[in-house]
Amino acid sequence: MQQWSREKIVAFRQALLDWYDREKRDLPWRKDKEPYHIWVSEIMLQQTQVNTVIPYYQRFMAAFPTVADLAAAPEAKLLQLWAGLGYYSRARNMQKAAQQIMIDYQGKWPQTAKELTKLAGIGPYTAGAIASIAFNQPEPAIDGNAFRVFSRLFEIEADITKPQSRKIFYDVIKEVISPERPGDFNQAIMDLGSSYMTAKNPDTANSPVRDFNQAYLDGKEMAYPVRTKKKPPxxxxxxxxxxxxxxxxxxxxxxxxxxxxxxxxxxxxxxxxxxxxxxxxxxxxxxxxxxxxxxxxxxxxxxxxxxxxxxxxxxxxxxxxxxxxxxxxxxxxxxxxxxxxxxxxxxxxxxxxxxxxxxxxxxxxxxxxxx
DNA sequence: TATCCGTGGCA
DNA sequence: TTGCCAAGGAT
CATH class of the missing domain: 3.90.79.10 (Nucleoside Triphosphate Pyrophosphohydrolase)
Structure with missing residues (x-):
């Protein structure tokens, strides 16, 4: 695994955020930083691609404009809106969490990753995403993109399918994340992972952080991330x-x-x-x-x-x-x-x-x- | 720790 | 067709 100097970390943040400011995607949930909007989008985006989510997000917000509306919704209407999106426990857990917020937190969102994890359906990734994007906290949001991007940047050999590998990535990202713009930093990593640093056919030669990509520089990009294979259905x-x-x-x-x-x-x-x-x-x-x-x-x-x-x-x-x-x-x-x-x-x-x-x-x- | 839980895109 | 991957979490 690579080790970066302070200067290199600062230069990386600059290159990444400059690119993000120029090229960031215009998405419905990026219009404001309402925790409810960020949360709904993050749950829908779990294991689901952006283009699939957009129409579901629009319909969902029209039906349930606030967390209070969601908490009070009939399950049949909720599932009807979710039908076709998959992983249906996400919808059920989301309503549980909405009720937790209304009852346990008097309608006010907790603002730390640790507290957010207590809500149904919110794990380490989603807690980090909400804490950084909605509440500007320097918390890593480690999804599949972050695993892939950082494993290539630092040549991290840890198997990303193993739960204990998360801490290795967390410690690295905690050092590199922008203290001023943690939410934009996390989203920029995700945009990068779905454009230049994709799983297949990456376009690293034109990547805004090409010179920081050690795996690419060593001609070993496709060796990362390290993961064990899944069983067939x-x-x-x-x-x-x-x-x-x-x-x-x-x-x-x-x-x-x-x-x-x-x-x-x-x-x-x-x-x-x-x-x-x-x-x-x-x-x-x-x-x-x-x-x-x-x-x-x-x-x-x-x-x-x-x-x-x-x-x-x-x-x-x-x-x-x-x-x-x-x-x-x-x-x-x-x-x-x-x-x-x-x-x-x-x-x-x-x-x-x-x-x-x-x-x-x-x-x-x-x-x-x-x- | 390993398994369960949907769907769509793509080579 | 098949296999792999994608903004994961619960048990």
Missing amino acids: VPIDYFALVIQTPAGYLMEQRPAKGMLADLWTVPLLKWTDLADQETPPLLSQLVTLATKRFTAETQIPLTLAPLGGKPVTHTFTHQKWVLTLLYAELPSIPDLSYFRGNIVKPTDFTHLAQPKVQLKIWRRYQQLREQ
Whole structure:
């Protein structure tokens, strides 16, 4: 790892902030330093790219202009606004944090990273980002960009996937961060990481801090950051039951914990839950099991028919879902007293929080109907 | 410490 | 298609 002199640190800050002042991106959450605005943007930006976030941020602010509005919001409206953005616990945690601020802090934001970390959904990165941007505190905000940028600048060998590596980066950045403009410094590092110092195809030759990039100068840029590989997603087979009734389609709300918590999909049956074997269960077997799943009635006239074509697939971070579509038409509305769900008309779909995988199911179903 | 938790872009 | 990566946090 490199060691920088005081003079070099001062020169780096100058080069970085001069570039940021000239080239910084004009983003909706950079119009002011309202902690609420900074916070919402930082949560949305977790593991999510800027272009994806912008429209969600605009809609969210229109719906919940203040932290008090968010604290009082119905969960259904919150999830509806978040649907499609992913990592849905972020939305739930954000509302918890809004309520913590209203109740525990009397509506006034805590201003130190340490206090901010006590709020739901705020970890070391987000605490540093809010403390530096909204409250001008010299606190590092170490995200994937900061790991990548500083590992190259200093040739830091620590594996960034290991939690204990954070302290090594924290100590380095704490020395280099601008005491006068810590928020701009952190944001400049992030802008740098998403422009000149990208993971793939970096353009370091034209970078405003090229001469500080030791890994580049040594021709070893792509060796950084050091990280261990992730495991590939595990395939999981489901039947997706598209069930039409005179009043609309049968939709189920997922359990409050786990994958896609509280979101709405058609009933999904995991193959491994249906039989003790991994081979596909018989269709007749499936009808009985499916019936028990969504109604109190022991048996209803349900005839499941395969919907042609290849299965619908959707890959998450650690699971790959393979969905075989089945279709049934019910002549009457079944008793749904023991079912966490409802019959929904397509015109009301926009009021439900549906994950991307469900939108894929609808797209495929629509295509097959048009044939 | 290792695993869980979404989605989109890109080579 | 597949693999990797992106403004992470909770358990």
